[in-house]
Amino acid sequence: MAYTETAYTEKILEIKDLSISFQTSAGTVNAIRGVNLDLHRGETLAIVGESGSGKSVTVKSIMGITSKNEHVNHGEILYTYEENGEKVTRNLLSLPRKQIIRHYCGQRIAMVFQDPMTSLNPTMSIGKQVMEGIRKHRKMNRKDAWNEAVNLLTQVGIVNPEHVMKSYAHQLSGGMRQRVVIAIAIGCNPDILICDEPTTALDVTIQARILELIQKLQKQRNLSIIYITHDLGVVAKVANTVAIMYAGKIVEKGTSYEVFYDPKHPYTWGLLSAIPSLDSDGERLYTIPGSPANLLHEVKGDAFAPRNRYALNIDFEEEPPVFKISDTHEASTWLLHPDAPEVHPPIGLQKRIQQTLQEGLFI
Amino acid sequence: MSDVILEVKNLKQYFPAEKGKVVKAVDGVSFKIERGETFGLVGESGSGKSTIGRSVIRLYNPTSGEIYFNNQDISGKLTAAQETELRQKMQMIFQDPMASLNPRKKVIDIVAQGLDVHHLYSSKKEREEKVVQILEKVGLSREHLDRYPHQFSGGQRQRIGIARALILNPDLIIADEAISALDISIQAQVINMMKDIQEQLGTTYLFIAHDLAMVKHISNHIGVLHLGHLVEMGTKDDIFNNPIHPYTQSLLSAIPNPDPIKERNRIATSYDYTTSGIDYNLGTRHYVGDTHMVLATEEELCNWMDWR
Numbered sequence: 001m002a003y004t005e006t007a008y009t010e011k012i013l014e015i016k017d018l019s020i021s022f023q024t025s026a027g028t029v030n031a032i033r034g035v036n037l038d039l040h041r042g043e044t045l046a047i048v049g050e051s052g053s054g055k056s057v058t059v060k061s062i063m064g065i066t067s068k069n070e071h072v073n074h075g076e077i078l079y080t081y082e083e084n085g086e087k088v089t090r091n092l093l094s095l096p097r098k099q100i101i102r103h104y105c106g107q108r109i110a111m112v113f114q115d116p117m118t119s120l121n122p123t124m125s126i127g128k129q130v131m132e133g134i135r136k137h138r139k140m141n142r143k144d145a146w147n148e149a150v151n152l153l154t155q156v157g158i159v160n161p162e163h164v165m166k167s168y169a170h171q172l173s174g175g176m177r178q179r180v181v182i183a184i185a186i187g188c189n190p191d192i193l194i195c196d197e198p199t200t201a202l203d204v205t206i207q208a209r210i211l212e213l214i215q216k217l218q219k220q221r222n223l224s225i226i227y228i229t230h231d232l233g234v235v236a237k238v239a240n241t242v243a244i245m246y247a248g249k250i251v252e253k254g255t256s257y258e259v260f261y262d263p264k265h266p267y268t269w270g271l272l273s274a275i276p277s278l279d280s281d282g283e284r285l286y287t288i289p290g291s292p293a294n295l296l297h298e299v300k301g302d303a304f305a306p307r308n309r310y311a312l313n314i315d316f317e318e319e320p321p322v323f324k325i326s327d328t329h330e331a332s333t334w335l336l337h338p339d340a341p342e343v344h345p346p347i348g349l350q351k352r353i354q355q356t357l358q359e360g361l362f363i
Numbered sequence: 364m365s366d367v368i369l370e371v372k373n374l375k376q377y378f379p380a381e382k383g384k385v386v387k388a389v390d391g392v393s394f395k396i397e398r399g400e401t402f403g404l405v406g407e408s409g410s411g412k413s414t415i416g417r418s419v420i421r422l423y424n425p426t427s428g429e430i431y432f433n434n435q436d437i438s439g440k441l442t443a444a445q446e447t448e449l450r451q452k453m454q455m456i457f458q459d460p461m462a463s464l465n466p467r468k469k470v471i472d473i474v475a476q477g478l479d480v481h482h483l484y485s486s487k488k489e490r491e492e493k494v495v496q497i498l499e500k501v502g503l504s505r506e507h508l509d510r511y512p513h514q515f516s517g518g519q520r521q522r523i524g525i526a527r528a529l530i531l532n533p534d535l536i537i538a539d540e541a542i543s544a545l546d547i548s549i550q551a552q553v554i555n556m557m558k559d560i561q562e563q564l565g566t567t568y569l570f571i572a573h574d575l576a577m578v579k580h581i582s583n584h585i586g587v588l589h590l591g592h593l594v595e596m597g598t599k600d601d602i603f604n605n606p607i608h609p610y611t612q613s614l615l616s617a618i619p620n621p622d623p624i625k626e627r628n629r630i631a632t633s634y635d636y637t638t639s640g641i642d643y644n645l646g647t648r649h650y651v652g653d654t655h656m657v658l659a660t661e662e663e664l665c666n667w668m669d670w671r
Contacts, residue, residue: 050546050547050548050549051517051546174408203407203408203573204407204573204575204614204617204618204619205407205613205614205617205631205633205634206407207617207619208617208619208631209631209633230546230547231619232547232621233618233619233620233621233626234619235621236619236620236621236622236623236625236626237619237623237626237627237629239623256623257623260621260622260623261623270548271547271548272621274547274548274550274551275547275551275576275621276576276577276579276580277576277620277621277622284555284558285551285554285555285580286551287548287551287552287555288548288551288552289552291516291518291519291549292516292546292548356622356624356625357624359624359625
């Protein structure tokens with residue numbers, strides 16, 4: 001492929017065979033069923049999936065945000081960082097909750113949530129909220145913290161930081177609020193920034209601004225970012241690596257060029273085809289039939305099989321292993337097995353990819 | 364011959380705010396919708412697109428302006444007969460299907476409520492048959508009749524919302540962000556279904572959304588709203604291939620594309636009303652083509668046309 005990504009070598013976070021279930025009144029829900037993911041320093045990883053696919057649960061387990069009925073069946077989350085000039089690797093899942101909250105959550109690993117109105121405290125001034133983390137984790141006095149907070153707000157593109165410091169969340173617009181949330185998140189110089197649908201609640205015009213801001217901060221601070229989103233447009237803009245999640249598993253993973261221009265999993269085909277492109281005209285949209293898998297029931301074979309137009313008999317019997325396509329690209333579908341019949345992506349998608357690749361050569 | 368089903372003339376919807384101020388949510392908007400077509404309204408949050416939908420269906424009392432529905436003025440005080448007609452012939456689909464369906468009622472009662480209110484059946488059997496018919500149209504079946512909303516997935520719930528709107532056989536359906544809360548794969552299903560229903564029944568849609576790609580996909584005509592003013596309106600080709608107003612241009616340039624090559628070379632143009640020097644109140648409606656309207660002063664229009 002003509003388009004390649006910069007290679008990222010330094011592994012900072014490694015999720016290994018993570019499996020999480022929830023006890024509910026209706027029974028056990030196996031929300032995460034063996035997830036493997038790596039995040040490298042400076043890289044942007046996007047996790048894409050529908051609601052209920054387990055993308056939020058995965059990243060929340062990194063932050064140690066768990067609910068009472070949640071149970072980690074097995075797996076490791078290895079986080080490598082520098083402490084006093086030495087490299088340390090810790091399994092975040094084996095650390096006591098208190099320690100995670102005190103030393104990792106918010107400090108080394110920070111998170112930006114979807115709705116800035118609910119993630120900010122309506123009764124606390126913005127300044128107090130920005131200063132809170134700095135004072136606690138960086139042990140600054142009030143005056144230094146104030147100056148630092150003003151500095152942070154300036155960095156996230158707020159024009160009159162002193163005034164905003166004294167305001168409350170409801171006095172700011174949605175875009176401004178999300179900027180404040182980002183300022184709080186980067187306040188303690190984290191290594192990893194997790195963005196859970198950071199722009200879903202915002203208008204398109206403001207969405208572009210916020211994404212550009214996050215990209216700018218990433219360059220300045222060499223942040224590693226995990227985006228969780230269902231918006232493939234956002235993914236195309238920001239991500240180096242894309243992981244597609246379905247029913248608690250990662251079904252396809254690769255660089256963004258690989259996933260967008262050479263997708264291998266039928267679910268990825270479906271996702272890419274289901275969004276109307278601006279060039280397509282009034283044709284019927286391609287749909288993925290049925291609705292997302294219910295993980296209350298035990299999954300036999302491939303969880304996507306019942307919705308898969310290209311399903312083979314074996315898909316209903318046995319779970320597909322992970323097939324490697326390149327060093328960075330892998331997918332778990334039986335269609336990649338050497339004995340599988342040759343199947344091509346939907347025509348509409350093929351055309352679209354060809355067209356952009358041709359146009360892309362001239363850009 | 365064109366058959367206009369809804370005509371909105373100079374609609375103004377003001378709301379009182381604190382200290383005697385008024386919020387001009389919609390400020391002088393005019394448009395026409397022809398029977399059987401889909402009219403898309405786009406704009407950012409706070410632009411007044413939902414307010415227009417709600418004024419048209421008379422959830423609000425318009426401050427001034429006229430609304431003609433099936434050639435009758437429905438903007439003033441409604442007579443009992445008009446009200447009955449309006450409540451049957453115009454229906455709404457809301458954004459969040461969980462919030463718009465009564466959690467304590469079964470599907471059959473939710474969908475049949477319109478029938479109950481307007482006494483449109485003679486026996487219990489007929490009522491059930493009518494509901495089943497509609498449910499089948501939206502891809503649900505008889506077995507779903509006795510279930511409650513929480514037993515459905517998001518996409519199915521939105522189908523129930525659509526069934527409820529369809530059961531009175533309306534002429535116009537106002538879909539206010541009807542698919543925004545759904546997953547991508549489900550959005551496509553619902554959009555295809557809405558298109559099928561339109562082909563079968565000739566229903567007209569007023570489709571309010573902020574997802575421009577989806578609006579382009581489903582609409583025949585599109586109106587672009589900003590700060591309560593309709594700044595540009597035209598067929599979808601007018602708007603997407605030949606946008607003139609700087610706000611429309613910035614809106615189009617901000618649409619994310621599911622395509623990394625295009626996306627990384629895309630530069631979103633920014634538009635700030637306060638610094639642009641444009642005053643929407645001074646602008647008048649100019650027709651660039653037969654169908655293409657831009658809100659501008661003479662001078663602005665010349666500039667924009669030259670600039671292109």
